[in-house]
Amino acid sequence: MAAAHEHLADSADETPIPFRQAVEALRAARLRPEIETGPTPAPKRLAPYAYALEATVVERGGGPGGEDRDLADGRLVVLHQPAGDETWQGTFRVVTLARAELEPEMGTDPLLPDVSWSWLTGALEARGVRYGAPSGTVTRAGSHYFGGLAPREPATQIEIRASWTPAEGPGGVPDLAAHLAAWCDLLCQVAGLPPAPLDAAPGGGVVPLPQRRGPQAR
Template identity: 80%
Template sequence: MAAAHEPLADSADDTPIPFRQAIEALRATRPRPEIEIEPTPAPRRLAPYAYALQASVTEPGADPEDEDAEPADGRLVLLHDPAGQDAWRGTFRVVTLVRAELEPEMGSDPLLPEVCWSWLTGALEARGVPYGEPSGTVTRAGSYFFGGLGDRQPTTQIEIRASWTPLEGPGGVPDAAAHLAAWCDLLGQVAGLPPAAAPDAAGGVVPLPQRRGPQAR
C-alpha cells in the first residue's frame, strides 16, 4: 500500500472484533507494485461500520510524453452490520467501483458488459474466496473529440459497480485479504496488466483486452 497504517484502537474501542480483524487484514495486504492503495473516507449510511480504500494502477512512462499513466482506478468498501442485513445474507458486504479506459475496438463488442462482469467473478473464483449474493452493473461510455481536440482517437470507458457478501470463516471473520487481492487482480485486468502470477486454471479467468495505445489517450 502507499503508506503504513497505525494499528486499530485498543480494546477500549467499541468496534466489533471481527470487523477489526478484517480491517487489519486489509491493511496488511500488499498489492503488486503497479497498484497503489490508500485509505479514503468511508460512507456512513450503508452500515454501522465501514472501511474504504481507493486504488489506482500506474504504468510508468506509458503516457505519450513519457509520463506515468493511470489506466484504471477504483474504490473498495468493506461494510459490517453485526445484526446482518437481509439483502446481504450475512454480516459483511464488499462494495466496489472500478473504472478503466479500453481500446476503442473493445467498445463496439456487444458482449463487453458480460465479459467485464466475468472478469470480476473470475478474479474471485481464481483466488478461491467464498462469496455470495453478487450484484452490480457494468456501464460503457464512449468519448468522441471535435474541434481543437479532433485529432484525438475515440475512447471507451468502462465502469464496474458491484457488491458481494464475503462468507465468514472462523470467528465470524471473512478472508478480507483474499477479497482485496481478487479486487486488485480485477484492477490489473481492466488496466491490461499481465498477470502478477499464474492464476489457478480452474478459476476460468476470461482473457483480457489490450491496454490503450498512446493514440487513444
C-alpha cells in the first residue's frame, strides 16, 4: 500500500476508485490567488490510503524589501479506509493544520480559541459542505525575543488542528474540492485577509482579523 501514499499509485488498479476520484477533484480545485499549494508526503500509518498537500497564504510584495511574505501556512491530509472506520463514522477523513502569527494583544483575548474554532465551522458552512464527527484543538503561544533578536516585537502564534468526516456523494466520493476551499478560507482568515466574495454566502459568519502592523519574521 505504500505507493498509495506517494500521491496516488502509478498502478491505478491498486487504488480504490472513490479515493482516486476524490484526490483528482482535490488537485483540480480553484483557490484564491493568495494561496499557494503543493503535494507533501502523507502519513503512512493512519490509513491504507492517504494524500497530503501543504498551503501557504502569500502577501505579494509585503516584505520589507518588497519581496513576498508568508502570512499563514498549513497542511491538509485526506485519509481513506475502504472498509470504513468506526471512529470516523465513514470511509474518508480530512485532517488539517492551520497556523499564523497574530498581533500580541489578540493572544490575550480569552475568546480567541472559541472564535478560532468558529472560523473553521463557519468556513465549512459558507461553502455548503456536509461533514460529521468534527474534532480538534486551538493552541496559542507567545514569543518574546532577547539578545540579538531583541529588536523584534513580541509575537503570538495560533495553531488550529482539526479533523472531520466529509459526507460521501455519488459513488461514495466526497466533494473534497469544496472541503479544500473551505480550509483555505480558514487559512486566509487566520492570515488576516478580508473574506473573498464567496465567503459572504449565508452561514459564513466570518469576522476578519485586524491587519498586521508590519512584516513579521517567520
